Amino acid sequence: MITKISWPNTTEKGNPFGGIDGYRNISLTFHSRSFRGIADEDKKALEILLKLTNLEEVDALAFDDLVSHKIIIESERPDNEYIGLRIINSEGKLTCHSGVSKSWLMPEYINELLKDFSAFERNNIDQINQEVLEIGSHIELHRDIFVTTSPFILHNKNHFSQGNIFTPKEALKIMGLYLRMRGEFEWTSHFDDKARNVTSRRVFYDYLSKGLLTNSWKYLSGLGLHQKHDSLTTLGRSVLNRFSFALQARDEIGRLFYLPKSPCIDDLITYHFDYLTLLLTGAFDSQALIINDVFNLGQKSWNCGFMRKNFLDAIAKEPKTEKLNEIIIEKKNFIKILSKLRNYVHSSSLDSEIDVPNDTPNNLLEEIIKFDASLQLGIQKRNVNKIINGKSSPYTVYSIEKFALACGLINETKDLINMIMEETITDKTFENSIFSRINREPPPDLLPIIQKYLLLA
Secondary structure: OOOOOOOOOOOOOOEOOOOOOOEOOEEEEEOHHHOOOOOHHHHHHHHHHHHHOOOOOEEEEEOOOOOOOEEEEOOOOOOOOEEEEEEEOOOOOEEEEEEEEHHHHOHHHHHHHOOOOOHHHHHOHHHHHHHHHHHHHHHHOOOOEEEOOOHHHHHOHHHHHHHOEEOHHHHHHHHHHHHHHOOOOOOOOOOEOOEOOOOOHHHHHHHHHHHHOOOHHHHHHHHHHOOOHHHHHHHHHHHHHHHHHHHHHHHHHHHHHOOOOOHHHHHHHHHHHHHHHHHHHHHHHHHHHHHHHHOOOOOOHHHOOOOOHHHHHHHHHOHHHHHHHHHHHHOHHHHHHHHHHHHHHHOOOOOOEEEEEOOOOOHHHHHHHHHOOOOOOOEEEEEEEEEEOOEEEEEEEEEEOHHHHHHHHHHHHHHHHHHHHHHHOOOOOOOHHHHOOOOOOOOOOOHHHHHHHHHHO
């Protein structure tokens, strides 16, 4: 499941992700003491996050000189209920004065936080107290996101739910979405003396799609060398374009997910979710048309699809598509789930909560739950008793988090599209002289940009 953000009450109007009161800047607190020896992906993400603090839309603080403004926790005063906080700028001038309650350090509270930790960690009480004061300061200063790799704080996220605690990698994804929703496509982070290199929405999502669909370079290059290249390259670009638009639909669902919940928000999420399922199934339909032409399966265009029996039979009978047939069989459950979700558009859209009698479960949602062993697709169920006509009846309630479901569908679709691309462009379908000319990698100058896009999104 994806963690919601509990936006603090601030004097500044609006929400970082927009809404009725408009956008406001987003605030980050960097937990600098936790960044020693962090993992590579978090280290790369932290480097980009720190560059993003140069943007005027980002308000950044740290407990040292990591960024330009610093939080200083003053010495404890025995005669006061609060420990003083000061925020100073890069010139050492005071910009804010506040305090953090000493109640954060109550022994019973600290013991509760430490109950899952070893004796060694329990004995390091001074460091633990300092970390608690730092997350407490972040919360009492009404800041948005606390960026940390501290095992102690991450383990106790539920105790600090108002702190919106994320690792650098997680925080960067949220920051990338926040900036995209504000129309910012300038932070591929080519920062040079705080200058920005400007790109566009279309270019960003195009390169992001190609970064996620790692076989797309080989795919488009191979289709361009095929004797039917005119129609095939158009279809190949259609696969990329639909996946790119699906990523944009996912991002809009994400923006709405991070806003305070309301019936209006739920309706908008459903609108974009329906569009997303249409786009993903459309990408597979384009791939089916390409397979039909590349392998000369002889099927009518209207009959090309991974849910069409004649098309699947043709793939199963063709020796050159043996690997493709194995992939389709392996992924048939996901293909079926996506197709059924798309068909909701033609009946009634998928609600955020569905309740049914226990003896008539929702077959589609049960299929998704069975498929989703890692619980990443955002569907949970619980049993309740409902009073109907004076009698208690057992019901099943399905709760559906469409942002998590959208992200899961994108990831599964990405994997399957890549597999199909890999097995469509092979030495079985091209002469060696042509196959050797196929480009399999992005140009070297694009690779660093694509890698940053992947971290951001």
